[in-house]
Amino acid sequence: MNKPRFTYHKYSQYLKRVFGERVHKIPINAGFTCPNRDGAKGVGGCTYCNNVSFNPFYSYDNTDIKKQLDDGIRFYSKRYGVNKYLAYFQAYTNTYGELSHLKLMYEQALLHPRIVGIVLGTRPDCMQDDLLDYLTELSERFYVSVEYGIETAHDSTLRNINRCHTYAESVKTVERTAERNLHTGVHVILGLPGESEDMMMTTAKRISKLPLNSIKIHQLQIIKQTAMAKQFKENSELFHNLSYEEYIDLVSKFLAYLPGSITIERFISESPPDLIIHPNWNGKRNYEIAERIEDKFLKSNRWQGKYFNNGK
Ligand code: SF4
Structure with missing residues (x-):
């Protein structure tokens, strides 16, 4: 049987439509901090957060944005042969x-000749x-994207993981x-402590009503040197033992509740293996799970938007 033409809306294809060619994001660390760490909103941070796990090897706490971009571009252009890049302000709260x-x-990032926008x-x-x-004004000359960590639509979970903000915000x-x-x-994030499958699908239904362009979905990873690592050691029964197969099924259902207009950027987090305590999926990469999700769609007769209901 031939694969259906549409299974989910790929972020890479969206970028290609916007720029007319392949564009890659270069993660950088601009040395910002976070209000959930410095006491402005909270202390200690979100219980799962260890920023080291989402910094690439060439990105370090340094305000020399140009050097980070040069290092990142050297790495990605050899690997993917891409000419245009987006500066992705990733670490902490940008x-x-x-x-x-x-x-x-x-503006340091936008001065770089290979950078066509910021995320x-x-x-x-x-x-x-x-x-x-300011960002609205900037977007008249450059591509500008803002990516919010909302994590879940349930305030009880947001409190439990010490996010220090609500879903209404x-x-x-x-x-x-x-x-x-x-x-x-x-x-x-899917698989947060205390969340049932129904709760995760409720998150999908609620965010399906938001005016969104893109989404990243990640599995909960318990990372070393976090508050969650301590909770996991003391009370592992609070955490769902999410298998890779179960996660593929969950993501394929989650996407079915989203409208086809939202582009899907990622399905999993790829934290460095030496920092991961749980779950151990043997270093699975995003492209691998993307293929499995497409297979799951075929086998279960689902696609992005299948259960989307704008009216409810
Ligand atoms: S996940 Fe983001 S908001 Fe939470 S503590 Fe880490 S940097 Fe701050």
């Missing part, structure tokens, strides 16, 4: 700081109106960003 300092960091990873409670004004900030016509993305 909209947290004085506006003048934020502008300086973003800002941040928290939903960390987007001031003056920054949105996520909704409001996503709407304020999308109103400006900025590319608006979110990040969610």
Whole structure:
């Protein structure tokens, strides 16, 4: 049987449509901190967070943005032969700081001749109106995308993992960003402690109503040197033992609740294996799970949007 033409909306294809060629994101660390670590919102951070796990080897706590971009571009151009890049401000909270300092960091990246836009990873409670004004103005000349870690639509879970923001704040900030016509993305985690499959699908239904352009879905990973690692050691029964097969099934259902207009950027987190305590999926890569999800769609007669219901 031939594969259906549409199974899910790929972020890579979306970027190709926007730029007319393949574009790659270069993760950088601009030396920002996070209001959930410095006491402004909370202390200790989200219980699963160890920022080392999402920094690539060439990215370090350094405000020399150009050097990080040069190192990243050297690495990715050899590997993928790509000419255009987006500077991905990934580590910590990349909209947290004085506006003048934020502008300086973003503009350093945009000065690089191979950089065609910026992607800002941040928290939903960390987007001031003056920054949105500036980003809106910037988006007339460059591609600008904001990616919010909303993680789940359940406040009980958000409290449990010490996110120090609510789902209502996520909704409001996503709407304020999308109103400006900025590319608006979110990040969610499946398998958070205390969440049943029904709760995860409720998250899918709720976010399906948001004005989103893209989503990243990750499995919960318990990473060394985090509060969650300690909880896992003391009370492992609080955590669901999510198998790789079960996760593929969950993601394929989750996508079925999302409208086809949302592009899907990632399915899993690829933290360095030496930092992962649980689950051990033997270093599975995003492209591997993407193939498995397409197979799952075929076998279960699902596709992105199959269960999407705009009216409810
Ligand atoms: S996950 Fe993000 S918001 Fe949470 S502590 Fe880490 S950097 Fe801060």
